[in-house]
C-alpha cells in the first residue's frame with residue numbers, strides 16, 4: 001500500500017498527464033460519435049430501408065477486436081491521437097445508432113397516427129413525439145458508448161496517443177504492479193463515475209408521463 | 214358535405230379496399246359507417262383527411278376537391294379520434310388538447326380558456342385533470358380527452374374511427390349518450406366508423422352499410438329497420454334486432470295474433486292480419502268500429518280492440534313481441 005502511494009506521488013506528473021489525455025480522448029471521441037450517430041439513427045428511423053445496412057455496418061465494425069482495429073489504422077493513418085480517436089469513434093457509433101433507432105421506433109403507432117391525423121408535419125412528429133419518447137433510450141446508448149470508450153481508450157498508448165494505458169503499459173514493462181494499478185484504477189473510476197453521472201442525466205431527461213407507464 | 218365520387222383504392226399489395234364508392238355524407242349530421250371487419254370503413258374515412266389517397270376518383274368537401282388542398286392545413290381543419298386514442302404520453306391533458314390550437318398559432322390565454330371549455334364539455338373537471346398525464350386517467354377518461362382534442366380548434370368535420378370500441382361496456386354506453394348530447398349542441402359533421410350495429414342505431418342520423426369495398430345501403434336508422442336494401446343488410450342487422458327495433462306502429466297484427474279476443478258481439482270492421490298497428494288505430498278511431506275482425510285467408514282469426522293494442526304495446530316494450 002505504501003509502495004502504491006509512493007508510486008503515485010513519485011510519478012504524479014506522468015499519471016496526471018495520462019489521466020487528462022485519457023479524458024480528452026474519451027470525450028472528443030464521444031462527442032464526434034454522438035454527432036455522427038444521432039443523425040444517422042434519426043435517418044435510419046425515418047427511412048427504414050437504410051436501417052439494416054447502417055446498423056449492420058456499425059455492428060460489424062464493433063466486432064473487430066479493438067487491438068486489431070488500432071493495428072489496421074496505423075498503416076492507413078499513422079500513429080498519434082488522430083488514429084486513436086478514429087478507432088474510439090467507431091466503437092462509440094453502434095450503441096448510439098442502435099439505441100437512437102430503437103428509441104425513435106418505439107413510440108406507439110397510435111400516437112404517431114394521431115399526430116399525423118391532427119396535421120403535425122414529420123418534423124413536428126419527430127420533435128414533439130418521437131424524440132422525447134426516445135430520449136431515455138438514446139441516453140442509455142450514450143452511456144454504453146461512454147463506458148466502452150473510456151475502457152478502450154486504454155489501448156491508445158499503442159498508437160502513441162497516450163492516456164492511462166501509458167501508465168499501465170510502463171508498469172507492465174517494468175514489472176511494477178503498483179504502477180499498473182495506478183493506471184488501471186483511474187480508468188475503472190472514470191468509467192464508474194461517467195456511468196453514474198449519465199444514469200442521473202438519463203433519469204432527468206426522461207419526460208414525466210413516460211417512465212410511469 | 215363530403216362527397217365521394219367513384220372512389221377506388223387499391224393498396225400496393227393488390228388489396229382492393231374500395232371499389233367505386235360514390236356517396237354523400239351530409240353536413241351537420243352524425244353519419245355512421247358500418248360493415249364487417251376489413252370492408253374498407255377505415256380506408257374510406259382516412260381519405261377525407263388525406264391520410265389515404267384514392268387510386269382513382271375524388272373526394273370533395275363542400276365541393277372542393279381534397280386533392281387540391283394542402284394536406285397539413287386540411288388535417289388541422291378536421292378533428293380526428295381513433296380507437297387507440299393516441300394521447301401523447303409525455304404531454305399533460307392540457308398540452309394534448311392544445312396541440313392543434315398551438316400549431317394554428319392561438320395565443321396562450323385563448324388556448325387556456327378553450328381547454329377549460331372543452332374539458333367541461335366532455336364532463337371532466339378542468340382543475341383536477343388539466344395538468345395530469347394520460348396514464349393517470351382511465352380509458353374512458355382518456356377518450357373523453359381524445360374527443361375534446363379533436364374539437365379543440367372547433368373544426369366543422371370530425372372523423373371518429375371506432376372511438377369507443379376498446380372501452381368497457383359502461384364507459385362505452387356513457388360516451389355514446391354523451392356524444393349524442395354533445396352533437397345536439399355542436400352540430401358538427403361527424404363521420405363515425407363502427408362495427409357495432411346497436412351503437413350505429415343509437416347515435417347516428419345516417420347509417421352507411423359497407424361490404425367488401427362497396428356501399429350496400431345508406432339510410433336513417435328508422436328507414437334501415439323498416440327496409441333493408443339487400444339480404445346482406447338484413448343479415449348484417451339481424452332479424453332479432455330488426456324485430457326489436459321496429460317501430461310499434463309499423464308492426465303487423467300478425468305479430469301478436471295470440472292476443473286477439475275469440476268472440477265479440479257487436480259492430481266491427483274487417484281487416485287482414487297483415488295491416489299495421491297504425492292502420493288498426495285508424496280503423497278503430499272511426500267511431501262506428503268498436504272492434505276489428507282480423508282475417509287470415511278470409512277466415513276471422515279473432516277480434517281486436519283498444520285493449521289488445523295496449524297489451525301488445527306493453528309486450529313490445531318488454532321486447533317480448535315475436536317476429
Ligand SMILES: Nc1ncnc2c1ncn2[C@@H]1O[C@H](COP(=O)(O)OP(=O)(O)O)[C@@H](O)[C@H]1O
Nearest residue numbers: 224226228230249250251252253254255256257
Ligand atoms: N396499408 C395497407 N396495405 C394493404 N392493405 C391494407 C392497408 N390498409 C388496409 N388494408 C386492407 O384493406 C382492406 C380494408 O381495410 P380497412 O379500411 O382498414 O377495413 P375496416 O376499417 O373496415 O376494418 C382490408 O382488407 C385491409 O386488410
Ligand SMILES: [Mg+2]
Nearest residue numbers: 254255256374
Ligand atoms: Mg377499421
